[in-house]
Amino acid sequence: MRALSSLFRGKKVLQVLSLLLVIVLFLMPVYRLVILSFKSGDVFTLENYANILQDDKTWSVITNTVIVVAGATVISVSIGILMAWVIAYTNIRAKKLMQIFIVLPFVIPSYISTLAWTQFFGSNGLYSTLISFLPFSIEINLYSIGGIIFVLGFSHYPLVYLLSLNVFRKIPTEAEHASRVAGASGWQTFRKITLPLALPGIASGGFLAFIANLDNFGIPAFLGIPAQIDVLSTYIYQQIVGYGPSAFQRAATFSVILGVIAFSGLLIQWLLLKKSKRIETTTEEKRPRVLLGGKWRIFIETILWGFFFLTSIVPLISMIMTSLLTAYGLDFTLENISLKNYQYILETSPKAKRAIGNSLQLALIITVTGIITGTGFAYYRVRKPNRWNRYSELAISLPYALPGTVMALSMIFAWMEPLPGWNPGIYGSMMILFIAYFTRFLILQIRGSITAVLQVDYTMEEAAAVSGSNGWTKWRKILLPLMLPGILSGAFLVFLTALTELTVSSLLWSSNSETIGVIIFSFEQAGYTTYSTAFSGIIICLILAGFLLLSGFQLLWNRKVANSN
Amino acid sequence: MSIKISQLSKNFNQFAALKNIQLSIDDGEFIAILGPSGCGKTTLLRLLAGFLSPTYGKIEIGENEVGTPERSLPPEKRNIGMVFQSFALWPHLSVKEHIRFPILHHRFIPAELKKNADERIQQVLQMVSLEKLSDRMPNELSGGQRQRVALARAIAPKPELLLMDEPLSNLDAELRMEMRKEIQKIHRLTKATIVYVTHDQGEALAMADRIVVMNNGQVEQVGTPAEIYTRPKTPFVAKFVGKANLIEGRWENDLFTPHLSPDIEWPDDGVADEMKYFGCFPVRPEQLYLTKDRNKNDSITGIITSIQYQGKEIHYVVDVSGQEWAVHSSVYDQFQIGEQVFIHIKHAVRKNNLVILK
Numbered sequence: 001m002r003a004l005s006s007l008f009r010g011k012k013v014l015q016v017l018s019l020l021l022v023i024v025l026f027l028m029p030v031y032r033l034v035i036l037s038f039k040s041g042d043v044f045t046l047e048n049y050a051n052i053l054q055d056d057k058t059w060s061v062i063t064n065t066v067i068v069v070a071g072a073t074v075i076s077v078s079i080g081i082l083m084a085w086v087i088a089y090t091n092i093r094a095k096k097l098m099q100i101f102i103v104l105p106f107v108i109p110s111y112i113s114t115l116a117w118t119q120f121f122g123s124n125g126l127y128s129t130l131i132s133f134l135p136f137s138i139e140i141n142l143y144s145i146g147g148i149i150f151v152l153g154f155s156h157y158p159l160v161y162l163l164s165l166n167v168f169r170k171i172p173t174e175a176e177h178a179s180r181v182a183g184a185s186g187w188q189t190f191r192k193i194t195l196p197l198a199l200p201g202i203a204s205g206g207f208l209a210f211i212a213n214l215d216n217f218g219i220p221a222f223l224g225i226p227a228q229i230d231v232l233s234t235y236i237y238q239q240i241v242g243y244g245p246s247a248f249q250r251a252a253t254f255s256v257i258l259g260v261i262a263f264s265g266l267l268i269q270w271l272l273l274k275k276s277k278r279i280e281t282t283t284e285e286k287r288p289r290v291l292l293g294g295k296w297r298i299f300i301e302t303i304l305w306g307f308f309f310l311t312s313i314v315p316l317i318s319m320i321m322t323s324l325l326t327a328y329g330l331d332f333t334l335e336n337i338s339l340k341n342y343q344y345i346l347e348t349s350p351k352a353k354r355a356i357g358n359s360l361q362l363a364l365i366i367t368v369t370g371i372i373t374g375t376g377f378a379y380y381r382v383r384k385p386n387r388w389n390r391y392s393e394l395a396i397s398l399p400y401a402l403p404g405t406v407m408a409l410s411m412i413f414a415w416m417e418p419l420p421g422w423n424p425g426i427y428g429s430m431m432i433l434f435i436a437y438f439t440r441f442l443i444l445q446i447r448g449s450i451t452a453v454l455q456v457d458y459t460m461e462e463a464a465a466v467s468g469s470n471g472w473t474k475w476r477k478i479l480l481p482l483m484l485p486g487i488l489s490g491a492f493l494v495f496l497t498a499l500t501e502l503t504v505s506s507l508l509w510s511s512n513s514e515t516i517g518v519i520i521f522s523f524e525q526a527g528y529t530t531y532s533t534a535f536s537g538i539i540i541c542l543i544l545a546g547f548l549l550l551s552g553f554q555l556l557w558n559r560k561v562a563n564s565n
Numbered sequence: 566m567s568i569k570i571s572q573l574s575k576n577f578n579q580f581a582a583l584k585n586i587q588l589s590i591d592d593g594e595f596i597a598i599l600g601p602s603g604c605g606k607t608t609l610l611r612l613l614a615g616f617l618s619p620t621y622g623k624i625e626i627g628e629n630e631v632g633t634p635e636r637s638l639p640p641e642k643r644n645i646g647m648v649f650q651s652f653a654l655w656p657h658l659s660v661k662e663h664i665r666f667p668i669l670h671h672r673f674i675p676a677e678l679k680k681n682a683d684e685r686i687q688q689v690l691q692m693v694s695l696e697k698l699s700d701r702m703p704n705e706l707s708g709g710q711r712q713r714v715a716l717a718r719a720i721a722p723k724p725e726l727l728l729m730d731e732p733l734s735n736l737d738a739e740l741r742m743e744m745r746k747e748i749q750k751i752h753r754l755t756k757a758t759i760v761y762v763t764h765d766q767g768e769a770l771a772m773a774d775r776i777v778v779m780n781n782g783q784v785e786q787v788g789t790p791a792e793i794y795t796r797p798k799t800p801f802v803a804k805f806v807g808k809a810n811l812i813e814g815r816w817e818n819d820l821f822t823p824h825l826s827p828d829i830e831w832p833d834d835g836v837a838d839e840m841k842y843f844g845c846f847p848v849r850p851e852q853l854y855l856t857k858d859r860n861k862n863d864s865i866t867g868i869i870t871s872i873q874y875q876g877k878e879i880h881y882v883v884d885v886s887g888q889e890w891a892v893h894s895s896v897y898d899q900f901q902i903g904e905q906v907f908i909h910i911k912h913a914v915r916k917n918n919l920v921i922l923k
Binding site: 457459460464466470473478481 | 657
């Protein structure tokens with residue numbers, strides 16, 4: 001009895017400790033950031049806000065942000081819904097292959113897509129070659145508000161697609177048939193039955209796209225900074241790298257403003273979700289409901305493949321073409337082509353080599369620690385749900401929900417002097433990046449692992465216990481093999497995101513701790529476009545290799561154990 | 566292995582799932598725990614398995630005290646095997662690997678079985694007739710085959726206690742009949758004590774040595790299938806197992822007079838004393854028969870309100886002064902809805918020739 005109660009106490013202590021860790025790692029930084037925005041010297045004041053809100057520049061930045069985010073979200077939502085509906089409802093072929101192309105902009109870091117688009121629309125790019133065949137010409141300048149909206153919108157529609165696809169599939173066919181039998185036309189049925197039922201998915205996807213557009217740094221940094229178009233995320237960045245007397249306070253204040261805008265998006269989503277009714281069926285209709293006739297089907301397939309070709313493949317080809325040029329601005333002819341840019345990245349440039357090493361090291365360590373802590377937490381969260389781990393999950397998801405610049409800033413405040421007056425040199429070394437990545441990306445692993453744990457029915461663990469093993473053997477022989485696909489897709493996402501991360505590292509890097517994203521950004525800013533495109537080319541190859549590896553593994557796995565209950 | 570359950574209670578927060586259960590199970594006995602959903606039968610099984618610990622009371626398996634509120638042995642430390650309702654097969658392991666798992670890890674497995682693991686696997690595969698499917702994965706098996714794998718996994722380490730949680734409820738009707746025989750065969754071959762939870766009275770009556778009928782977290786009656794069916798001790802058992810009409814009346818000197826018809830007397834055909842105490846005569850539908858004419862003076866008048874043709878018999882519902890009685894009659898006497906009929910009792914089963922199987 002005494003042993004048991006001390007065990008109980010031990011468990012309590014562990015619980016309190018882990019809760020403390022969650023608070024320190026995930027909540028403290030944000031708290032410090034908000035406090036700082038209200039501080040001038042050592043006194044609490046609204047001075048920072050007063051100064052900033054009186055500045056005309058602030059209002060132009062906020063206006064830009066609102067226009068850019070609204071425009072890009074409209075594009076993301078429209079394309080996302082359209083894609084999701086076509087894939088979920090119609091009988092077009094090769095949907096699996098299309099899915100890969102749809103997810104592609106999501107897997108490729110947005111700053112690389114931006115580079116690709118700029119090369120496509122550049123003065124020597126493929127676009128001008130294509131347009132020269134036409135009798136008229138349309139100039140497209142991506143370095144503009146329209147350009148930012150365009151690239152943002154096309155980069156983030158997969159979010160809407162992914163979240164609404166399953167909702168579309170879950171809409172009961174009978175509900176729509178009932179509407180047709182009751183006399184409604186196909187279009188009326190779509191408007192009055194399908195869309196309202198799909199609203200929860202569309203709203204959450206739309207919100208994610210909104211947050212992604214607001215939070216994105218790479219696209220407005222690559223396109224906006226050269227054209228002196230500032231949005232909040234890039235403006236905060238410029239405050240910090242520009243130093244100045246009250247840079248941190250100003251940046252903190254802008255961060256809080258950015259947070260307020262993000263929160264208003266959450267409010268809109270909440271209002272939409274509140275109005276919509278949840279669908280109670282859980283079965284997904286995988287068969288097509290709209291059977292297109294031969295000609296129509298080919299027509300729509302052609303449009304879709306044309307879209308994928310133009311938005312995914314052609315810009316990448318343009319980028320690779322640039323990366324092969326011996327000097328920027330030359331024509332793409334045989335004598336101007338070489339691999340010397342690649343050689344420069346992989347051999348000559350010490351910075352680039354160091355960045356690859358740093359990013360790989362960061363990504364690997366974050367992935368491994370993430371798998372262990374994330375899966376451990378996910379298991380505890382699913383099997384023994386309680387108040388504490390629910391709040392913990394919320395707290396852990398906070399750093400990921402925050403815009404990257406804000407998150408990086410809060411990391412600086414939290415770890416420059418973890419305790420007042422004590423600077424252990426975390427800020428200014430790789431350590432700050434480790435901590436930042438861990439806190440920012442842990443939730444991705446947890447989400448993947450939670451799905452994995454949920455897929456393993458609890459009775460399978462009970463069966464293992466009755467068969468004699470409830471400890472390490474159960475994990476090794478039953479749980480881990482069954483959860484592996486879910487854990488690995490979470491881990492893959494963490495690895496990929498950490499490897500190509502730009503926003504957070506652009507504020508936290510120091511010499512010797514550069515990351516791949518930072519170096520590509522600095523090449524581009526310094527005008528070395530051939531180097532930045534070559535580096536991006538290498539990253540694309542790495543991503544593709546990883547993608548193939550994961551899909552291959554999942555294919556093998558599915559062949560072995562799929563469709564079983 | 567014998568089991569002794571004393572004063573066992575289990576609460577979930579405020580809800581009392583089990584209330585003061587007393588039960589002894591003999592070595593090698595096949596016990597069915599029968600009851601409607603929510604009666605606490607699964608809770609009792611999970612307490613026996615060690616997935617739950619008692620709130621009050623004690624569970625002894627063999628010589629060991631395995632469950633008390635202070636100390637509850639986890640499942641892997643009890644000498645048990647279990648078959649789950651969902652089968653709980655591991656999708657990444659083949660049939661053979663499922664059987665090998667407990668042989669490798671079960672803590673009570675006889676040493677010679679562990680040494681000759683492959684031989685044991687063959688033996689078990691044979692017992693459940695899966696020799697030819699030993700390399701299949703669960704997703705390549707039919708429902709009945711999956712059930713056999715679940716059985717094989719449970720019996721492979723020769724546990725002395727086999728727990729089964731509604732193992733047949735996920736199968737279709739025909740397969741269920743077949744698997745009943747399979748489970749009886751396994752009981753014969755393994756000689757293990759079996760505790761079998763079900764809500765299907767047919768399964769319990771067909772297979773068990775003794776049935777424990779449960780309701781609202783309490784044991785209603787324990788007895789052999791024949792006792793439970795023909796001599797229910799509580800109104801619940803009479804209704805749940807025998808689907809009996811509970812006819813209220815007065816008992817006097819082993820003669821029963823229904824309140825509805827004070828002129829007739831029914832002889833005692835083995836009604837339990839407890840039922841007599843309630844002033845009840847439980848009459849199962851097949852104990853009654855209908856006639857068009859009042860040809861005897863022991864009949865009760867009623868009007869047919871529902872007819873369900875079943876093939877080998879017809880199920881009638883007869884309205885008797887506002888009460889609904891169920892009567893099963895042969896297909897050779899047919900009646901119409903709204904027809905007036907006379908209900909009689911068959912006297913086939915008398916107290917002194919009550920058949921008790923076993």
